[in-house]
């Protein structure tokens with residue numbers, strides 16, 4: 095049996111084989127298995143050198159100083175560390191975020207709200223974008239932190255982080271950005287984007303799962319209180335023995351991402367155009383979210399008159415996602431799609447297709463044919479029934 099065509103890169107990506115091979119060298123007795131914190135022998139020094147190389151590789155992709163990179167277990171932890179770590183230095187402050195953030199940000203802010211913080215939940219425009227005016231209007235004298243994502247994981251839409259960041263910097267408000275879906279998918283450059291904290295994930299960029307990083311700006315300095323206490327690793331911000339093989343994997347994955355970004359963007363842009371073009375022969379298929387301000391790899395499509403659940407059943411040869419991976423186990427409509435103003439019915443007619451490094455022209459061709467066939471069939475059944 096052949097495997098379904100993978101079109102769920104926004105949920106996770108396979109590890110690049112080059113990365114997987116390199117990780118193997120940091121596990122066993124004949125590899126670099128030492129504890130990077132061991133200062134008394136070569137096993138430790140070698141591991142530390144590998145970890146610091148990986149830190150430079152991650153720093154290079156976002157154009158920051160390696161000392162500004164704090165290792166974590168993933169973007170979920172980075173989001174938690176950034177938001178709780180800043181808020182801990184204030185007395186029940188005001189935070190601004192949006193209603194279509196990743197759960198890692200939403201649930202963290204909800205929890206802080208239960209602890210006495212005030213949270214303003216911005217509603218995006220129907221295109222999925224948060225504007226600088228909205229953020230500016232929400233900021234008060236009590237606001238200490240704004241948290242917004244760079245690329246939305248369900249829609250693929252892009253917020254104008256540079257513009258929002260410049261406004262917040264001028265008003266002395268800290269800015270956290272979840273860039274888990276942006277790194278390796280578009281230019282992420284903290285020298286031209288005034289952000290203070292930025293979350294990264296290994297596995298969205300062809301690195302391993304269970305590893306991530308938080309960029310913490312040094313100038314102007316950002317104070318972040320540790321959320322995990324222990325041996326004082328990562329300059330006291332995040333304790334725990336560093337997982338050398340994971341970090342080496344993430345570092346190499348980020349280096350590769352930087353090297354092939356332009357070429358990959360061009361390829362995915364052409365796949366996207368091809369896919370949408372092929373589907374355009376049928377009426378009533380539309381793209382959720384802005385058609386301009388977006389990364390090419392994520393397409394959230396709505397099929398008028400077709401239940402996404404039925405469509406997905408018919409698309410057994412494609413691995414796609416309805417709503418986000420976290421909510422696809424439930425039948426509740428996606429809060430992101432509801433957040434941009436879709437009705438329950440419209441949200442239940444939507445499917446996310448996401449492409450990546452190992453997608454081929456044949457995959458895209460095949461997917462488009464399958465979608466057309468199943469949508470036509472479901473619509474004709476519906477017509478016969480009514």
Ligand SMILES: *Cc1c(COP(=O)(O)O)cnc(C)c1O
Pocket residue numbers: 104105167168169170171196198243245246247272273274275294295296297298304305306
């Ligand atoms: C995947 C993702 C996360 C969570 O990252 P993990 O490394 O899996 O914890 C957070 N935010 C966004 C936008 C994501 O896409």
